[in-house]
Amino acid sequence: MSAATNETSLTGADIVLKALRDQGVEVIFGYPGGAVLPIYDALFQQNDIRHILVRHEQAALHAAEGYARSTGKVGVVLVTSGPGATNAVTGLADALMDSIPIVCLSGQVATHLIGNDAFQECDTTGITRPCTKHNYLVKDVNNLARTLHEAFYVAKNGRPGPVVIDIPKDVQFAEGAYRSPADSMPKSYRPQVKPDLNRVEEAIDLLAKAKRPIFYVGGGVINAGPVASQLLTQFVRMTGYPCTTTLMGLGAYPASDRQWLGMLGMHGTYEANLAMHGCDVMVCIGARFDDRVTGKVSEFSPNSVKIHVDIDPSSINKNVRVDVPIIGDAAHVLEDMIRIWKARGKQPDKAALAEWWEQIEFWRARDCLRYDKTPKIIKPQYALERLRAAISGRDDVYITTEVGQHQMWAAQFLPFDKPNHWMTSGGLGTMGYGLPAAIGAQVAHPDALCIDVAGEASILMNIQEMATALQYRLPVKVFILNNQYMGMVRQWQELLHGGRYSESYSEALPDFVKLADAFGGVGLRATEVSQVDDVIAEMIKVKRPVIVDMCVDQKENCFPMIPGGRAHNEMLLGPDEKVENATPEDGMVLV
Amino acid sequence: MTARPSPFASTAIERHTISILVDNEPGVLARVIGLFSGRGYNIESLTVAEVDRDATLSRVTIVTSGTPMIIEQIKAQLGRLVPVHRVHDLTLEGPFVERETALVKVAGTGEKRVEALRLADVFKARVVDATITSFVFEITGQGEELDRFIGLMAELGLVGVSRTGVVAMSRGPGGI
Numbered sequence: 083m084s085a086a087t088n089e090t091s092l093t094g095a096d097i098v099l100k101a102l103r104d105q106g107v108e109v110i111f112g113y114p115g116g117a118v119l120p121i122y123d124a125l126f127q128q129n130d131i132r133h134i135l136v137r138h139e140q141a142a143l144h145a146a147e148g149y150a151r152s153t154g155k156v157g158v159v160l161v162t163s164g165p166g167a168t169n170a171v172t173g174l175a176d177a178l179m180d181s182i183p184i185v186c187l188s189g190q191v192a193t194h195l196i197g198n199d200a201f202q203e204c205d206t207t208g209i210t211r212p213c214t215k216h217n218y219l220v221k222d223v224n225n226l227a228r229t230l231h232e233a234f235y236v237a238k239n240g241r242p243g244p245v246v247i248d249i250p251k252d253v254q255f256a257e258g259a260y261r262s263p264a265d266s267m268p269k270s271y272r273p274q275v276k277p278d279l280n281r282v283e284e285a286i287d288l289l290a291k292a293k294r295p296i297f298y299v300g301g302g303v304i305n306a307g308p309v310a311s312q313l314l315t316q317f318v319r320m321t322g323y324p325c326t327t328t329l330m331g332l333g334a335y336p337a338s339d340r341q342w343l344g345m346l347g348m349h350g351t352y353e354a355n356l357a358m359h360g361c362d363v364m365v366c367i368g369a370r371f372d373d374r375v376t377g378k379v380s381e382f383s384p385n386s387v388k389i390h391v392d393i394d395p396s397s398i399n400k401n402v403r404v405d406v407p408i409i410g411d412a413a414h415v416l417e418d419m420i421r422i423w424k425a426r427g428k429q430p431d432k433a434a435l436a437e438w439w440e441q442i443e444f445w446r447a448r449d450c451l452r453y454d455k456t457p458k459i460i461k462p463q464y465a466l467e468r469l470r471a472a473i474s475g476r477d478d479v480y481i482t483t484e485v486g487q488h489q490m491w492a493a494q495f496l497p498f499d500k501p502n503h504w505m506t507s508g509g510l511g512t513m514g515y516g517l518p519a520a521i522g523a524q525v526a527h528p529d530a531l532c533i534d535v536a537g538e539a540s541i542l543m544n545i546q547e548m549a550t551a552l553q554y555r556l557p558v559k560v561f562i563l564n565n566q567y568m569g570m571v572r573q574w575q576e577l578l579h580g581g582r583y584s585e586s587y588s589e590a591l592p593d594f595v596k597l598a599d600a601f602g603g604v605g606l607r608a609t610e611v612s613q614v615d616d617v618i619a620e621m622i623k624v625k626r627p628v629i630v631d632m633c634v635d636q637k638e639n640c641f642p643m644i645p646g647g648r649a650h651n652e653m654l655l656g657p658d659e660k661v662e663n664a665t666p667e668d669g670m671v672l673v
Numbered sequence: 674m675t676a677r678p679s680p681f682a683s684t685a686i687e688r689h690t691i692s693i694l695v696d697n698e699p700g701v702l703a704r705v706i707g708l709f710s711g712r713g714y715n716i717e718s719l720t721v722a723e724v725d726r727d728a729t730l731s732r733v734t735i736v737t738s739g740t741p742m743i744i745e746q747i748k749a750q751l752g753r754l755v756p757v758h759r760v761h762d763l764t765l766e767g768p769f770v771e772r773e774t775a776l777v778k779v780a781g782t783g784e785k786r787v788e789a790l791r792l793a794d795v796f797k798a799r800v801v802d803a804t805i806t807s808f809v810f811e812i813t814g815q816g817e818e819l820d821r822f823i824g825l826m827a828e829l830g831l832v833g834v835s836r837t838g839v840v841a842m843s844r845g846p847g848g849i
């Protein structure tokens with residue numbers, strides 16, 4: 083530590099800004115209020131850090147998530163006390179579930195008022211404890227710099243996640259010493275990134291002997307940085323084995339590659355799910371055996387030896403028992419796997435592999451994403467296929483989504499060949515995520531094409547962010563697949579609740595074209611197939627925020643689907659397949 | 674290809690004593706307790722106190738129960754709390770001693786009072802307060818021993834009990 087940095091006495095607010103600069107922060111997403119005025123004042127008097135004023139604190143979090151996921155950096159948020167902090171909670175929970183690195187600063191009432199039910203007071207650290215990776219209340223300005231640096235370390239190291247720092251207003255005014263990042267390492271938190279090599283050897287032996295192997299890859303590979311995706315692609319190609327990815331892992335392996343089987347899980351492909359069910363060696367890398375992926379756990383991939391690579395020991399043996407746990411960072415482990423595979427001169431069992439691929443191609447030939455083409459009515463899948471055609475070949479496209487059927491169709495129909503270009507709320511499933519996330523991605527990549535594939539219900543949850551897009555000239559595109567239903571809810575009601583569509587129809591929707599106009603953006607609409615291509619072309623051409631109202635078939639359902647409580651081999655492939663004997667009792671209670 | 678037999682295959686409920694070393698900072702106990710309540714794990718006993726003033730470290734001793742897979746999950750979840758330095762499963766790591774102290778108040782006169790005192794002697798409980806009509810006994814030992822003593826006192830004018838919860842440490846010269 084240099085004595086000079088230590089001696090400078092700064093106000094708490096200036097310490098915040100200096101620490102952010104030292105952490106390389108270029109932009110923060112926030113919303114002001116009484117308890118953060120000193121920080122806003124310090125922000126006003128400098129030019130290094132850009133502030134994006136959102137229209138709701140929840141959106142600040144999602145925007146920071148979009149920024150973080152599309153850049154690999156930590157997303158930074160600033161909110162006021164009380165309602166500012168409580169509005170942030172959904173976004174924090176979202177970032178925790180999806181392992182997104184976020185540092186969220188919140189204002190707090192002055193230290194001597196804490197606990198007195200002061201104006202705009204809430205117990206922010208109490209409320210956010212279960213929805214953050216870690217949180218802090220800083221009561222002494224001399225701990226502020228260290229805490230800020232530690233927060234960044236915790237947010238991005240190990241399994242990433244959101245960290246809250248609650249800063250009372252008097253601490254923002256008080257003067258204290260600054261400390262450098264190097265001088266602020268946490269005392270106890272040192273996640274393991276390098277694997278136990280004996281385990282890796284064991285995994286490589288099993289993999290080389292496999293007759294029906296599969297790679298099951300998740301968001302952890304995206305968390306591990308683009309190099310992890312490159313190593314994964316290299317290793318998968320070296321082995322010639324099939325690879326499937328989770329919703330969060332899309333882009334970790336190129337979607338255009340023959341060895342990719344598509345997404346697995348509840349709305350995953352027939353070939354991916356059957357390959358998971360029938361494999362003899364599964365290597366899971368940075369995925370967490372989520373219930374949306376495993377289906378009925380007791381029948382999940384019943385005959386396989388399971389290898390699990392994860393940086394978080396608590397992900398291992400949580401839902402599914404595994405045989406070879408490997409704790410470490412995906413990039414490190416993949417590097418070791420490739421090295422050991424080569425060093426031991428491993429070769430896949432060619433004959434067995436050929437047979438396995440023959441089986442997989444047979445499943446693939448079912449063409450499970452097929453849908454009925456209609457001459458006039460726009461099928462949502464068709465709209466996305468046309469979008470895919472319009473963006474193909476571009477590598478500057480970032481896709482975000484809201485939550486529902488449109489999200490699943492986007493995952494199934496859009497092409498993700500690279501990591502960090504796909505942002506969706508997987509774990510929490512937060513409607514309202516997509517538009518602010520697209521804004522965050524657009525802030526990070528001003529010239530890119532950022533598209534929020536939306537549902538007409540979800541988009542209304544953070545529609546106010548159109549104003550943010552306008553203010554900062556962020557040309558985000560909101561591509562609404564408007565079926566006038568909470569389609570995903572309607573689909574479950576149709577399949578599991580006797581077609582009683584309780585409260586899932588939107589009786590009153592805004593005119594989205596006029597709404598775009600009212601915000602100062604551009605509104606476009608397509609109501610029949612013949613208009614789809616023109617609307618998409620226009621959306622891409624216009625360099626301003628656009629809302630597309632794509633009026634699609636109201637009754638379309640998303641297939642394949644594994645109903646709750648069913649196993650991978652009990653998939654429904656289309657509307658003609660009914661849930662046999664309804665879903666079992668224990669399945670009905672599942673979400 | 675067949676899977677190796679897994680140590681987590683058993684569905685039997687086991688009782689484990691877990692010892693963790695944590696930074697003694699505000700909220701750390703809330704984190705530990707919140708983890709148990711939020712994820713639905715059992716707490717049979719939880720004790721906490723500072724054990725190293727200079728390093729501001731506290732030791733938390735938790736007695737919990739669950740299947741081997743749940744116990745493993747509890748330890749992994751504890752391990753990823755930022756202020757947690759070390760997690761030790763004393764039950765798995767070899768022989769250890771486990772102690773608990775209780776204060777037991779008994780009121781009565783005559784034959785019952787004499788019998789209470791006699792039993793206290795048998796259980797090596799100390800008298801830490803006495804009036805003409807009451808005693809407070811202090812007893813230290815294994816949980817079951819305390820249970821038995823308290824059970825007997827119930828017949829002899831038990832007024833109230835205060836227990837510390839379990840503290841534990843591995844046997845031998847090694848740390849924790």
Ligand SMILES: Cc1cc2nc3c(=O)[nH]c(=O)nc-3n(C[C@H](O)[C@H](O)[C@H](O)COP(=O)(O)OP(=O)(O)OC[C@H]3O[C@@H](n4cnc5c(N)ncnc54)[C@H](O)[C@@H]3O)c2cc1C
Nearest residue numbers: 300301302328329330347348349368370393412508509511
């Ligand atoms: C309506 C809806 C439907 C859905 N349907 C599906 C579906 O059909 N299929 C599907 O897959 N998902 C689906 N999901 C998403 C699902 O809920 C989960 O979010 C998702 O499956 C989890 O992805 P993951 O396993 O890749 O884990 P993530 O949530 O991305 O977790 C990452 C894992 O990797 C680990 N990790 C982090 N960093 C590293 C690193 N550097 N190195 C190694 N490991 C690391 C973490 O510890 C964690 O275990 C759906 C969601 C919604 C809202």
Ligand SMILES: Cc1ncc(C[n+]2csc(CCOP(=O)(O)OP(=O)(O)O)c2C)c(N)n1
Nearest residue numbers: 486487488513537538539540567568569570
């Ligand atoms: C904040 C929030 N509330 C409720 C839900 C439950 N939910 C999941 S999908 C869905 C319907 C979404 O409708 P829409 O945005 O129109 O998408 P569609 O399924 O029609 O494509 C609802 C209500 C949720 N995921 N998030």
Ligand SMILES: [Mg+2]
Nearest residue numbers: 537538567569
């Ligand atoms: Mg809809």
